[in-house]
Amino acid sequence: MSAKIIDGRAISAEIRQGLVRRVQSLHAESLLTPGLAVVLVGNNPASKVYVANKKRACAQVGVTSFSENFPAEITTDELIRHIRSLNARADVHGVLVQLPLPGHIDMRQVLEAIDVAKDVDGFHLYNVGGLVVGQTVFAPCTPYGVVELLAYEGITVEGRNVVVVGASNIVGKPLGLMLMQGDATVSICHAKTRDLAQFTILADILVVAAGVPGLIRGEMVRHGAVVIDVGINRMPDNSITGDVDFEAVRRKASYITPVPGGVGPMTVTMLLENTISAAERFALKTRLTGTADETRLVP
16 A cells, blocks of 8 residues: 555645635725734744745735734733734734744733734634634634645544644644544544554544654554644754654555645645635625724624
């Protein structure tokens, strides 16, 4: 057996074609162009690359991007004031704070300062909590991308055993909740899990987001499993690799995502999807109320 490689770049490109049409329709109907503000604090080289990628993706689908760059010395209160000014802008429909933030900044306070109606990264406490009952406004982009990849390939999760390796608040935990909404039986493993292989070998669908290169070996995967590798690890030779031993696992799996070119492109695409959805909600609210003021969805 040799697994079908899930081409995240191709799937992402197809989804983005639909996003272009939505942006054009929104502008034709409401004279509104979706706007995304990306807030960058400090000079983290990786963060600069991620921000540049997001700005380039915005341009490809017709979303206006705004950059807010602040020195690493900015205080939590100062940063929150800037975010609140973005909340009040009618031309900004999504606000994203690029993580990580400098250690002295209270990340939770900053993320919760973002208007829920503009929290296109899905990290506000309201959106995180909404995942439990299936009523989140915006899903976190990477888990959202994983779910969309599975749906695009026609891989159902209902009744399947799904193992998620990695229990982060950004990927593992929200993904587990989203898959449970699809009636999957979900196990979440983490750094303290004993004998990881006894869980992974039972998975119909295995999602790995641990940040450990080559963590999942061929003998840890059942024949015919679907394997989604979320890991992005930069090696000493500057190459990028995932958390899965790709060559060994692809010989046993039915589907597998590569790194790079799998989940990564979908993460940015789901950010665009959330931003355009936010703009569509804003336009609808404006038409219904006759005003663009007070866009918050919750107190």
